[in-house]
Amino acid sequence: MSKRLVENSTQNRVVPGDKIAVIEEFLPDETCFEQDGSILSMTTGEVITDLKKHKITVKPIKNVFVLKRGDTGVGRVVYVKKQIASVDIHMINDTKVPLPMNSILHVSEASRRFVKNMYEVTRPGDWLKFRIVRRMKPIYISLIGEGLGVVIAQCNHCGHDLEFYRRNALKCPNCSLIQNRITANSFGKLVTSFTRTSQNETR
């Protein structure tokens, strides 16, 4: 980092896991940590540097989530590959996230039973209930646990909302196609929870 950049410092927004400096330049405080000679942020916020004291800190941004391992959340699947699904996190612990954060679901975290590939688990556009297994970037989520899995899904074929058929299988009431998903036991009950959250926000 050049001297000029440090003097201008401050308004530099980072998320957990972002590199903010190298260890030769600054002493990390409790908002950051050292890894392989780099200083990485532990929180979402603005980087503030004190060149004289060689101090660096990340001032947390209000209303931005600091994720914890084990937090549960709700997210929407962006895309699905054989081994992974990309999921945008929209809610954490029943509170809406101001800016959706991207996360990764690996096929090994989809179910306790063996799952061949992600296409048996979820499809783009699905809403999932999950828990956080890695809170730093890249964020990793898991569907293994009580009440976790797909909560809303649309038909792969015609786009109609799917209905619960049996555990890990959903049926389209429009075209009768039965499709595999790893379903949560709260399948179909997500909408009310979202409505409740947005009402809380406007108070």
Ligand SMILES: [Zn+2]
């Ligand atoms: Zn259909």
